[in-house]
Amino acid sequence: EAGVAQSPRYKIIEKRQSVAFWCNPISGHATLYWYQQILGQGPKLLIQFQNNGVVDDSQLPKDRFSAERLKGVDSTLKIQPAKLEDSAVYLCASSISRTGELFFGEGSRLTVL
Amino acid sequence: DAKTTQPTSMDCAEGRAANLPCNHSTISGNEYVYWYRQIHSQGPQYIIHGLKNNETNEMASLIITEDRKSSTLILPHATLRDTAVYYCIVRSGLGQGGKLIFGQGTELSVKP
Numbered sequence: 001e002a003g004v005a006q007s008p009r010y011k012i013i014e015k016r017q018s019v020a021f022w023c024n025p026i027s028g029h030a031t032l033y034w035y036q037q038i039l040g041q042g043p044k045l046l047i048q049f050q051n052n053g054v055v056d057d058s059q060l061p062k063d064r065f066s067a068e069r070l071k072g073v074d075s076t077l078k079i080q081p082a083k084l085e086d087s088a089v090y091l092c093a094s095s096i097s098r099t100g101e102l103f104f105g106e107g108s109r110l111t112v113l
Numbered sequence: 114d115a116k117t118t119q120p121t122s123m124d125c126a127e128g129r130a131a132n133l134p135c136n137h138s139t140i141s142g143n144e145y146v147y148w149y150r151q152i153h154s155q156g157p158q159y160i161i162h163g164l165k166n167n168e169t170n171e172m173a174s175l176i177i178t179e180d181r182k183s184s185t186l187i188l189p190h191a192t193l194r195d196t197a198v199y200y201c202i203v204r205s206g207l208g209q210g211g212k213l214i215f216g217q218g219t220e221l222s223v224k225p
Contacts, residue, residue, distance in 0.1 A: 035215075042215030042218055045213070055212075100145060101159045102159060106154075
């Protein structure tokens with residue numbers, strides 16, 4: 001079974017530039033999550049989708065972060081404009097919701113200079 | 114959301130059992146205890162979860178106290194590959210709405 005795919009693996013940008021991350025969940029997984037993990041900390045939930053609808057985006061900084069999952073499969077997370085404190089690993093996860101067992105991708109590491 | 118408390122770090126000798134404690138004294142009756150681990154430079158990996166009863170799978174055992182205020186994850190024969198950060202999480206909500214909120218976790222070092 002193919003796992004959660006994320007790209008790019010690494011991205012370096014300057015502050016005030018924009019960046020987009022892509023996630024392809026495991027086939028058939030209706031729930032998709034984006035987490036932000038700053039070095040030395042646990043992952044922080046940014047947004048949760050159920051199919052193509054948003055379940056929870058209470059921790060998403062909506063002035064600069066946006067996410068979409070238009071067809072209920074792939075998802076894109078965008079940051080515009082980026083700040084230094086956005087340097088982190090962005091993790092995508094998917095689940096067959098009821099079990100709470102999330103499958104994580106390897107993450108996209110963002111460095112903002 | 115119920116909060117969890119874990120030791121920051123622990124060491125374990127290779128081949129011995131690793132016992133990782135977690136305190137969740139404010140857990141509610143319908144909240145599950147989940148354990149994940151994160152090996153360096155990888156995404157977190159699901160290990161096991163439970164509600165009241167002890168659980169065992171091919172990776173680990175989960176022991177939950179009768180009052181549900183604490184639990185212990187047991188890796189019966191730790192190997193060097195088990196070196197990772199282990200997260201104990203109380204899952205809020207039910208079914209599709211439940212979300213996982215990660216804390217700081219316990220950094221387990223398995224030594225030869």
